[in-house]
Amino acid sequence: MRLSDIEHVFFDLDHTLWDFDRNSALAFREIFRKQKIEIDIDDFLQVYKPINFRYWELYRNNSVSKEDLRYGRLKESFDSLRFEACDTTINLIADDYIEYLPNNNHLLEGSLDVLAHLSKTYKLHIITNGFEEVQQRKMMNSGILDFFQTITTSEEAGVKKPHPQIFEKALQKSEALPQKSVMIGDNLEADIIGASRFGLYAIYLSSEDQVSQNQFPQIQKLKELLDYL
CATH class of the missing domain: 1.10.150.240 (Putative phosphatase; domain 2)
Structure with missing residues (x-):
């Protein structure tokens, strides 16, 4: 779909x-x-x-x-x-x-190819609960920083996912509407339910031992994201 x-x-x-x-x-x-x-x-x-x-x-x-x-x-x-x-x-x-x-700069399988493909059509962004002092260094050292137009951290927003305020901050920075946005993440509560409650579409990246029954689209490999976007 x-x-x-x-x-x-x-x-x-x-x-x-x-x-x-x-x-x-x-x-x-x-x-x-x-x-x-x-x-x-x-x-x-x-x-x-x-x-x-x-x-x-x-x-x-x-x-x-x-x-x-x-x-x-x-x-x-x-x-x-x-x-x-x-x-x-x-x-x-x-x-x-x-x-x-x-x-260390290892990415999950397919990350670079998926980001390169999506960046031709969409504006890409990061929302992270990770520590601000290291997140940008991770992205720069792994060669993906330039794919993203905005990076919103929990320390910047003053709250952590799934709090609605961090999604509000990210949408404001990116000048995006929730109904025209989708969130992809590995944490069902923080990334997926949090984004969905704020009005974004959400796609759950699960591992084989995390597959669960829920109402959200699930993928197990990043390349499967291209079936939705």
Whole structure:
């Protein structure tokens, strides 16, 4: 089903275009070597990923601060592995992670081709809850920054997706009407339901183990987006 009358396409960044899991793993490998953290990286990531996911949910709901997220996800991961790390070490790793993360530039399969194709017809934009100091660096280093006319971050908007105010801010910046806009993202609540409630069309990018029954169009690969646009 192709969407008609669309002029603006809004994307989430992490896990939608930018391969967060792969780039994050590479950053941790480098940091652990630097800090001489003797933990198997695969063991660490197996523990860290669900903890990090939970902290981002808390952050999105304003239940923890940015600083709490950066420290807490590492502290809980090390504690789960029974690895003793002092606060100084944890804070150093947290700082290094923000510095190293954008140095890796892997994109999800098909991202460049899809963006190149869509940019010929539509105006492209980013709406992200990610930290403002790293999101633009991620896009620049991965070669996708020039595809986008606007970037709206949660820190700029003062609220996080799915709050309607961030979508209102993004539409104002892009001079877009919600009924002529579509949002693509990997988080059903933050990206899809949030955008839909504000009047945008929404397409859910799910992984094979996330497929769910809902009223929104679902894709599992970015190239499938071209069936709608």
